[in-house]
Amino acid sequence: MKKPFELHAEYQPANFAFRNGTKVEKIINLYPKGRQQSAVMPLLDLAQRQVAEDGAKASPVYGGWIPRAAMDHIAELLDMPPIKVYEVASFYSMYNLAPVGKYLIQLCTTTPCWLCNADAIVKACTDHLGIGLGETTKDGKFTLMEVECLGACVNAPMIQINDDYYEDLTSESMKEILAMLADDLKPKIGSQKGRKASMALTGPTTLEKEAKKAGVV
Numbered sequence: 010m011k012k013p014f015e016l017h018a019e020y021q022p023a024n025f026a027f028r029n030g031t032k033v034e035k036i037i038n039l040y041p042k043g044r045q046q047s048a049v050m051p052l053l054d055l056a057q058r059q060v061a062e063d064g065a066k067a068s069p070v071y072g073g074w075i076p077r078a079a080m081d082h083i084a085e086l087l088d089m090p091p092i093k094v095y096e097v098a099s100f101y102s103m104y105n106l107a108p109v110g111k112y113l114i115q116l117c118t119t120t121p122c123w124l125c126n127a128d129a130i131v132k133a134c135t136d137h138l139g140i141g142l143g144e145t146t147k148d149g150k151f152t153l154m155e156v157e158c159l160g161a162c163v164n165a166p167m168i169q170i171n172d173d174y175y176e177d178l179t180s181e182s183m184k185e186i187l188a189m190l191a192d193d194l195k196p197k198i199g200s201q202k203g204r205k206a207s208m209a210l211t212g213p214t215t216l217e218k219e220a221k222k223a224g225v226v
């Protein structure tokens with residue numbers, strides 16, 4: 010579960026400003042005159058990424074999240090009531106409204122992943138990092154979050170770390186990924202068993218080939 014949006018939490022900074030004004034303008038100008046409020050989602054994403062950039066240089070490190078001051082700033086830029094921005098930001102799960110670790114690990118435990126032993130992946134993470142679901146390591150590097158289906162069930166069990174998917178996981182490959190991230194190395198994304206997209210592990214197949222093999226054509 011995610012940490013809830015707390016307007017007056019002590020970690021909320023007093024101010025927020027975008028560093029890249031040109032990018033902000035470019036995003037707003039993508040929308041027709043009078044429809045600038047449609048820029049709310051890409052601006053929330055931009056704010057979250059800016060916070061992540063700051064967090065990567067901080068000590069202890071932290072990941073991308075959207076402070077209330079950023080939402081208020083976006084409301085002002087788009088001439089909309091702050092509550093409307095809060096509503097959008099709190100509806101979508103990809104926006105973090107409270108601090109998270111540099112590596113936000115979203116563990117899918119919905120039925121297809123669960124049937125493929127997602128429990129072992131959760132255990133590998135909690136054992137390796139020494140934290141539970143919904144918690145962040147003391148060094149600010151990792152947050153564990155349980156999520157619903159991430160739409161990659163064909164390669165279950167899978168997880169998402171920041172923007173990337175890691176699929177076909179085992180306890181061993183999960184721990185290897187965590188060890189690499191602890192050293193800020195980049196683990197291979199996608200299937201950890203080497204398959205391409207959702208292709209069969211044995212390589213590409215066609216119905217005709219399979220039918221020939223079965224002797225029905």
Ligand code: FES
Binds near residue numbers: 117118122123157160
């Ligand atoms: S159930 Fe895990 S990705 Fe769909």
